[in-house]
Amino acid sequence: MRTLTGVGSTPLSGVGAARWYRPEAGLTLPDRPDPSAVDADAELARFEDARDAAREAIRSARDRAAERVGEEEAAVFEAHEQFLDDPELVGDIEAAVEDGTPAEHAVHDRFAAAIEQFEALDGPMAERADDLRDVRDRLLRVLLNTDADAVADLGDLPAGTVLLAERLTPSDTAELDPDAVAGIATVAGGRTAHAAIIARSLSIPAVVGVGESLREIEDGTDLLVDGADGRVVVDPDAATREGADAGPAPPVPERVSTADGRPIEVAANVGSEAEIAPAAERGADGIGLFRTEFLFYDREAPPTEEEQYEAVNAALSAFPDGRVVVRTLDVGGDKQVPYLDLPDESNPFLGRRGIRLSLDEHRDLFETQLRALLRAAAREGGEGLAVMFPLVSRIEEVEAAVSAVESVAADLDAEGVDHAVPELGAMVETPAAVFLADRLAERLDFLSIGTNDLTQYVMAADRENDGVAAYHDPLHPAVLRAIDRTASAAAGTDAWVGMCGEMAGDPEVTELLVGLGLDELSMSAVTVPAVKRRVRAVDSDAARALADEALACETRAEVRDVLDG
Amino acid sequence: MERTVTVVPEAGLHARPASKLVQAANRFDADVSIGRADDGDDGLVRADSMLSVSGLNVGHGESVRVVAEGAEAADALDAVCDLLTSEVEAESEREGADAESDADGGDPT
Numbered sequence: 001m002r003t004l005t006g007v008g009s010t011p012l013s014g015v016g017a018a019r020w021y022r023p024e025a026g027l028t029l030p031d032r033p034d035p036s037a038v039d040a041d042a043e044l045a046r047f048e049d050a051r052d053a054a055r056e057a058i059r060s061a062r063d064r065a066a067e068r069v070g071e072e073e074a075a076v077f078e079a080h081e082q083f084l085d086d087p088e089l090v091g092d093i094e095a096a097v098e099d100g101t102p103a104e105h106a107v108h109d110r111f112a113a114a115i116e117q118f119e120a121l122d123g124p125m126a127e128r129a130d131d132l133r134d135v136r137d138r139l140l141r142v143l144l145n146t147d148a149d150a151v152a153d154l155g156d157l158p159a160g161t162v163l164l165a166e167r168l169t170p171s172d173t174a175e176l177d178p179d180a181v182a183g184i185a186t187v188a189g190g191r192t193a194h195a196a197i198i199a200r201s202l203s204i205p206a207v208v209g210v211g212e213s214l215r216e217i218e219d220g221t222d223l224l225v226d227g228a229d230g231r232v233v234v235d236p237d238a239a240t241r242e243g244a245d246a247g248p249a250p251p252v253p254e255r256v257s258t259a260d261g262r263p264i265e266v267a268a269n270v271g272s273e274a275e276i277a278p279a280a281e282r283g284a285d286g287i288g289l290f291r292t293e294f295l296f297y298d299r300e301a302p303p304t305e306e307e308q309y310e311a312v313n314a315a316l317s318a319f320p321d322g323r324v325v326v327r328t329l330d331v332g333g334d335k336q337v338p339y340l341d342l343p344d345e346s347n348p349f350l351g352r353r354g355i356r357l358s359l360d361e362h363r364d365l366f367e368t369q370l371r372a373l374l375r376a377a378a379r380e381g382g383e384g385l386a387v388m389f390p391l392v393s394r395i396e397e398v399e400a401a402v403s404a405v406e407s408v409a410a411d412l413d414a415e416g417v418d419h420a421v422p423e424l425g426a427m428v429e430t431p432a433a434v435f436l437a438d439r440l441a442e443r444l445d446f447l448s449i450g451t452n453d454l455t456q457y458v459m460a461a462d463r464e465n466d467g468v469a470a471y472h473d474p475l476h477p478a479v480l481r482a483i484d485r486t487a488s489a490a491a492g493t494d495a496w497v498g499m500c501g502e503m504a505g506d507p508e509v510t511e512l513l514v515g516l517g518l519d520e521l522s523m524s525a526v527t528v529p530a531v532k533r534r535v536r537a538v539d540s541d542a543a544r545a546l547a548d549e550a551l552a553c554e555t556r557a558e559v560r561d562v563l564d565g
Numbered sequence: 566m567e568r569t570v571t572v573v574p575e576a577g578l579h580a581r582p583a584s585k586l587v588q589a590a591n592r593f594d595a596d597v598s599i600g601r602a603d604d605g606d607d608g609l610v611r612a613d614s615m616l617s618v619s620g621l622n623v624g625h626g627e628s629v630r631v632v633a634e635g636a637e638a639a640d641a642l643d644a645v646c647d648l649l650t651s652e653v654e655a656e657s658e659r660e661g662a663d664a665e666s667d668a669d670g671g672d673p674t
Binding site: 086118338341342 | 587617
C-alpha cells in the first residue's frame with residue numbers, strides 16, 4: 001500500500017481499477033506504401049466510413065455533454081462536426097487519396113497543414129487548432145483500427161474504473177458516466193478548474209494535481225481515490241477500502257446551528273435543472289446560487305420569459321421553506337453563449353461580462369429575466385426568492401439594476417400582472433466590491449461572496465492557468481482579509497452575507513468561515529452533509545478567535561498552520 | 566454578382582459568426598466565396614468551408630467582398646451579407662437541419 005497526495009476535488013471516495021486516458025495513444029502511422037500499391041477506391045470508402053463513425057461519435061458526445069452537464073461544453077462539438085464535413089479538408093484529402101496516398105496519411109497530412117495554419121494565427125483562432133486535433137484523432141482512431149483499449153471511450157467505461165489522465169478537459173469530464181467511474185486522478189489541474197467543478201456536480205470522487213508520481217501507476221492497478229483527504233492509495237488494504245466503501249455521508253435534512261446556537265444556512269449551488277432534486281436530497285436548506293446560464297446554453301435563441309419563470313418555479317417548489325438565490329445572467333469571461341455574439345476580447349475576465357452586459361447590450365435579456373423573477377416572487381412560496389447581480393464593481397451598477405427592477409415592476413403593475421420584488425443582492429467578486437461592501441450592504445438585502453472570481457481578481461491569477469495555481473487559493477491572507485472586510489462591512493447593516501464559491505464547500509474551513517461572520521454557505525450539493533456536520537461542532541467564540549489568528553497571518557503557510565493547529 | 570460589406574459582429578468572423586456564415590453558404594444552390602476587399606480575386610476562399618472562413622481571421626470593422634454564382638446566387642448573397650452586417654445575428658429557423666444535409670452532399674462539380 002502506497003499513498004500519493006494531490007488536491008481533493010470531489011470529497012467522495014471510490015475504489016476501482018486504474019485506466020489511463022491517453023487521447024493520442026496508438027495513433028502512429030504505418031510506413032507509406034508505394035502509390036501504385038494503393039487501392040484508391042477502397043481507401044476512399046475507408047475515409048467515408050471513418051467520417052461516418054466520427055460524425056456519430058461527435059454527435060453522441062455532444063448530446064451527452066448537453067444532457068449531463070447542460071453546459072456550453074456541448075457547443076464545441078458542433079464546430080467539430082463542421083470541420084469533419086469541411087469541403088476543403090474533405091476535397092483535399094480525397095484528392096490525395098486518388099493520387100495514391102492511404103486514407104490515414106492523407107488525413108494526417110491535411111490536418112497537420114491546417115493545424116499549423118491555425119496555430120500561426122493570433123488569439124481565439126489558435127485554440128481552434130485543438131478542435132482540429134480532436135477531429136483528426138477521431139478519424140485516425142477509426143482508420144488505424146486503434147485497439148479500443150488504447151483509448152478509453154470515456155462515455156462507455158466499465159464499472160469500477162478509476163480514470164487517470166494528464167488532465168481532463170471539461171468536455172472529457174462531461175462525457176463520464178458517474179455510475180461507471182469510481183474516481184478520477186490527474187497529474188495536473190486544480191480544484192477550481194471547470195473540469196473539477198463538473199466532476200463535483202456529477203459526484204465523481206476526484207483528486208487533481210497529483211503530479212509526476214501518478215505516471216508510474218499502470219493500467220489495472222487497484223486504486224482508492226479519496227477526494228476528501230486529497231489522496232490516491234495504491235493497492236489499498238481491506239481496512240482502507242472499507243473506510244471508502246462507507247460511501248457519502250448521510251444527509252442532514254434539518255437546518256443547523258453552531259454548538260452555541262448561531263444558525264448557519266447551508267445551501268447548494270445549482271447549475272442545471274437536473275441538479276435541483278439532488279440538492280434537496282442532500283439536505284440543502286435552499287439554493288444559494290442558482291446559475292441561470294444553463295437556461296441559455298445549448299439552444300439557438302434566448303429562453304422566453306415563460307421558460308425562465310417555470311425554471312425558477314421548479315427551484316422554489318423543491319425548497320418550499322427555503323431560500324432560492326437566483327443570479328442574473330452571468331456570461332462573458334470564459335462563459336460563452338454562441339448566439340449572444342459576445343466579443344472576442346484579449347482579456348475577457350477583465351472585459352464585458354456579468355452585470356456589465358446586463359445593463360448595456362443585454363438590457364433586453366436582463367429585463368425579460370427580471371419580469372420572470374418578479375412574477376415568480378409573487379407565487380405561493382415566492383417570498384423565498386432572492387436575486388443577485390454578478391460582477392458588481394460600481395455603486396452606479398447597483399443603482400441601475402435596482403431601478404431596472406423598479407421599472408419592470410411598474411410595467412407589470414400597468415399590465416395587471418401579479419408580481420413582487422424579491423430580496424436583492426450583489427455578488428462580491430471584485431476588489432472594488434470588497435472596498436464598497438459597506439455601501440452595497442446599505443442599499444441591498446444581502447451580499448454573496450464568490451470566492452473563485454474574488455481569489456482570481458485579488459491575487460491577479462487566472463483560475464484556469466496551472467502556472468499560477470499556487471496563487472489561486474482563497475486561503476492566502478489577502479483573500480481572507482477581503483472576505484473579512486466584506487463580512488465586517490455588512491455586520492453593521494441589515495444585510496446578510498453568504499459565500500457561494502468553492503471554498504464554502506470545504507469542510508476544513510467551515511469553522512474559519514463561521515468565524516469570519518458568514519451567515520450562509522452555498523456549495524456543490526455533494527458537500528452539504530459534511531459542512532452541516534462541521535457547523536454543529538463549531539463554537540462561535542472559538543471560531544472568531546481562529547479567524548482573528550488566520551487574519552493575522554502573513555503567508556498562506558502560516559494560515560495552513562493555524563487551521564491545522 | 567458580388568457585394569462588399571463591413572463586418573459588423575464584434576467577434577469578427579470567428580467562432581459562432583463563422584459557423585453561421587458557413588451554414589448559410591451551404592444552404593443555397595450557389596457557389597459563394599469570400600475574402601478581404603483589398604486582397605482581390607486571389608484572396609477569395611470558399612464560404613462553405615469552416616476551415617477557410619475562420620482561416621481568413623477577419624476581424625470586426627474589416628471590409629470583405631462576397632461573390633456568389635449559381636441559381637440562388639442572389640439569395641445566398643443576401644443571407645451571407647445579412648450575417649456579416651447584423652449586430653446581433655438574426656436567428657433563422659431550421660437552418661441547422663438544412664445545412665447538415667447539404668454539407669454531407671457530394672461534390673457539386
